[in-house]
Structure formats: C-alpha cells, structure tokens
Amino acid sequence: MKSFTGAAVAFATASIALSPTTVAFAPTSHAIAPRTIAFSTVDDKTEVREYFNNEGFNRWNKIYSNSDEVNKVQLDIRNGHDQTIQKILNWIEADGDIKGKTVCDCGCGVGSLAIPLAQMGAKVSASDISDAMATEAAARAKAMGITNAKFYTSDLESVTGKYNTVTCVDVAIHYPTDKMAEMVGHLCSLAEDRVLISFAPKTWYYELLKKIGELFPGPSKTTRAYLHDESVVREALKKAGFEVAREEMTGTSFYFSRLLEAKRV
Numbered sequence: 001m002k003s004f005t006g007a008a009v010a011f012a013t014a015s016i017a018l019s020p021t022t023v024a025f026a027p028t029s030h031a032i033a034p035r036t037i038a039f040s041t042v043d044d045k046t047e048v049r050e051y052f053n054n055e056g057f058n059r060w061n062k063i064y065s066n067s068d069e070v071n072k073v074q075l076d077i078r079n080g081h082d083q084t085i086q087k088i089l090n091w092i093e094a095d096g097d098i099k100g101k102t103v104c105d106c107g108c109g110v111g112s113l114a115i116p117l118a119q120m121g122a123k124v125s126a127s128d129i130s131d132a133m134a135t136e137a138a139a140r141a142k143a144m145g146i147t148n149a150k151f152y153t154s155d156l157e158s159v160t161g162k163y164n165t166v167t168c169v170d171v172a173i174h175y176p177t178d179k180m181a182e183m184v185g186h187l188c189s190l191a192e193d194r195v196l197i198s199f200a201p202k203t204w205y206y207e208l209l210k211k212i213g214e215l216f217p218g219p220s221k222t223t224r225a226y227l228h229d230e231s232v233v234r235e236a237l238k239k240a241g242f243e244v245a246r247e248e249m250t251g252t253s254f255y256f257s258r259l260l261e262a263k264r265v
Contacts, residue, residue, distance in 0.1 A: 044174060044175075044176060044224060045129070045155060047224075048129060048130075048174045049129045049130060049155075052128075052129070052130035052132065052133055053130050053131060053132045053133075054132075056130075057130060057132040057133060057136070059074075060109070060110070060133075061110060061133075061136060062074070063077060063078050063081075064078065064081070064109060064110045064112055065110070073253075073254050076252050076253050076254045076255060077252075077254055077255045079252055079255070080250055080251075080252040080254070080255025080256075080257065081112065081170065081255065081257075082112075083250045083252075084169060084170065084198055084248075084250045084257050084259055085112050085113050085116070085169065087248045087250070087259060088113060088167070088169070088196055088259070088261075089113075089116055089117075089120075091196075091246060091261060092117070092120065093120070098117065098120050098121060098122045098165075099120065099121030099122070100121060100122075100123065101122050101123070101164040101165060102122070102123045102124075102125070102162075102163040102164045102165070103117050103122045103123065103124045103125070103163060103164065103165045103166075103167065104124075104125050104126075104159065104161065104163035104165070104166045104167070104190055104191075105117070105124060105125070105126040105127075105167045105168075105169075106127065106156050106159055106166065106167065106168040106171060106187065107127075107128055107129070107156065107168055107169065107170070107171035108126035108127060108128050108133070108134065108137050108151065109128060109133050109137065110133055110136045110137045110140060111126065111136075111137030111138075111140050111141055111149075111151065112169075113167060113169055114126035114137060114141075114149055114151070115137070115140060115141050115144065115146060115149065117149075117167075118141065118146045118148050118149035119144075119146065121148075122148070122165075123148050123149075124148065124149035124150070125149075125150055125161070125163065126149060126150070126151050126152075127151065127152050127153065127154040127159065128151075128153065128154075129153070129154070129155045129156070130153070131153040134151045134152055134153045135151075135153075137151045138150075138151035156168075156171070156183065156186065156187075157186065159186075159190060160190070161190060162190065162191075162192055163190055163191060163192065164191075164192050164193045164194075165191065165193060165194050165195075165196065166187050166188075166190045166191040166194075166195045166196070167195075167196045167197075168187055168195075168196070168197045168198075169196070169197075169198045169259075170198050170199075170257055172197070172198070172199035172200070172226065172228055173199065173200050173225050173226060174224070174225075174226065175226055175228075176226060177226050177227075177228060180199075180226075180228050180232055180233065180236070181232055181233075181235070181236040181239075182236075184197065184233055184236035184237060184240070185236055185239065185240050188236075188237065188240035188241070188242055188262075189240070191242075191264065192264065193263060193264055194242075194245075194261060194262060194263045194264065195237065195242060195261075195262050196259070196260070196261050196262075197233070197259075197260055197262075198257045198258060198259040198260070199228045199233060199257070199258055200225070200226070200227050200228065200256050200257060200258070201227065201228065201229075201230050201249075201256065201258040202227035202228050202229045202230070203227075206227055206256055207227060230258060233260065234260070237260070237262040241264055241265060242262035242263060242264055242265065243262060243263060243265045244260050244261070244262050245261050245262065245263045246260075246261040247259060247260050247261070
C-alpha cells in the first residue's frame with residue numbers, strides 16, 4: 001500500500017495530465033458567437049498551449065497510446081482515462097442513435113474519444129488548443145481510414161456552431177475555478193441535445209491530496225490543476241436549460257474524474 005504522501009505527490013503530478021490538451025480553453029471546434037472569457041493574470045491558456053505543444057505532447061502522446069514507455073503512475077492515468085472514455089461509449093452505444101449525428105469534441109487530445117465516435121458513424125468536429133495534439137489526432141484518424149471526422153487547432157472559447165452532442169472530457173482540470181460556470185455555459189450553447197463533461201471533483205480528500213502534492217513538485221508538474229465543485233457544474237448546466245441524465249465516477253490510484261451527461265429540457 002503506497003504512502004499517503006506518495007499518493008498526494010502522484011495526484012498533483014497526474015491531475016495535470018488528466019487531459020493532455022484539453023484546457024479550459026482548450027480543444028474546441030464549433031460555431032456560435034465566440035465568447036471572450038477573461039483569465040487570471042497568470043495566463044493558464046498560454047501555459048497549457050505551450051506545454052502540450054512541446055514537452056507535454058511527447059509525454060501525453062505516449063500515455064494515450066499503447067506505448068510501453070510509461071511509468072506506473074502514467075499507466076494508471078491511462079487506464080483511468082480509458083475507463084472514462086469507455087463509459088461514454090457504452091452510454092452512446094446503448095442509446096443506438098449516434099450514426100449520422102453531429103458531435104463536437106472540445107479538447108480532443110489525440111482523438112481518444114473523437115475517433116471511436118467517428119467509427120460509430122457520428123460526424124465529428126474535434127479540436128484542441130495544442131496544434132501538436134490536433135495534428136496527431138488527425139494522423140491517427142487518417143491511418144484508420146476515417147473520413148467523417150475533422151481535427152483542428154482552437155481554444156474552447158472560439159468554438160462555434162451547433163451540434164447534436166458536445167463532449168469535453170478531462171479539460172476542466174486546466175480551467176480556472178471562477179470561470180468554470182461560464183465554460184459550461186458555452187459548451188451548452190453549442191449543444192442541441194446533450195453535453196458530456198468530465199472534471200476532477202473538489203472534495204476534501206482530493207483537495208488535501210492536491211495541497212500535499214504541491215509541496216513536492218516533480219518535473220512533470222508544469223501546469224496548474226483545478227478541482228471543481230460539482231454543485232457549480234450542475235447549477236451551470238441547469239441554468240443553460242440542461243438536466244443531468246446519467247453520471248459516473250472514475251477513480252484509480254492517480255486519476256479522479258466525475259462524468260456527467262446532461263440533456264436539454
């Protein structure tokens with residue numbers, strides 16, 4: 001059994017990696033009046049973009065692949081992220097109505113969700129704040145012969161359009177706490193039917209692990225990680241005219257992600 005401090009350090013390092021290129025402003029692709037969301041003096045957006053276009057891309061590209069060049073913590077994060085993706089795919093498969101529908105995947109990373117959704121017949125528009133990530137996702141899709149998905153570089157605020165389903169998986173970890181409600185509202189403005197969003201929940205336990213972990217910053221800890229109060233997310237969804245229909249929680253040793261599916265009412 002690992003020590004409490006060890007878990008905290010791993011969480012602080014791993015939490016930044018929950019989404020390799022999904023930032024509060026991260027990945028996006030869409031079409032509605034773009035909104036301007038003001039960020040703190042410390043520019044999280046620029047920090048995330050630069051990280052995932054450089055060192056972060058190399059690290060996360062390995063994590064979100066079948067590469068053996070990962071350590072124990074990275075492998076655990078890969079497994080946790082895969083579980084969240086699979087839960088979404090299970091919901092959509094159970095519904096049996098995604099074929100021909102439009103999907104906007106904000107903060108697509110290397111295409112972990114966008115690619116399988118395209119394989120299920122959805123018309124996918126996926127973006128990421130990192131050009132390196134979006135380019136890798138496009139390359140993976142092309143190698144698989146996928147033609148019904150487009151990938152491009154964009155931050156979340158610039159995404160416009162209307163889509164049947166909008167997804168934003170593990171991106172909120174990079175989004176400033178005081179901007180979370182506004183970010184959720186923007187995602188909802190893009191969705192005609194439903195929004196699928198995941199985030200690291202703010203609980204006393206995860207908050208404690210994060211604080212302890214911050215005392216032992218490692219070489220991979222290069223972006224700030226934000227935990228979010230679930231009530232704030234739910235209230236933002238409700239305010240936008242959406243109601244939570246399904247929910248899941250994924251928790252491994254170093255990965256924690258709350259998943260909500262909200263449908264327009």
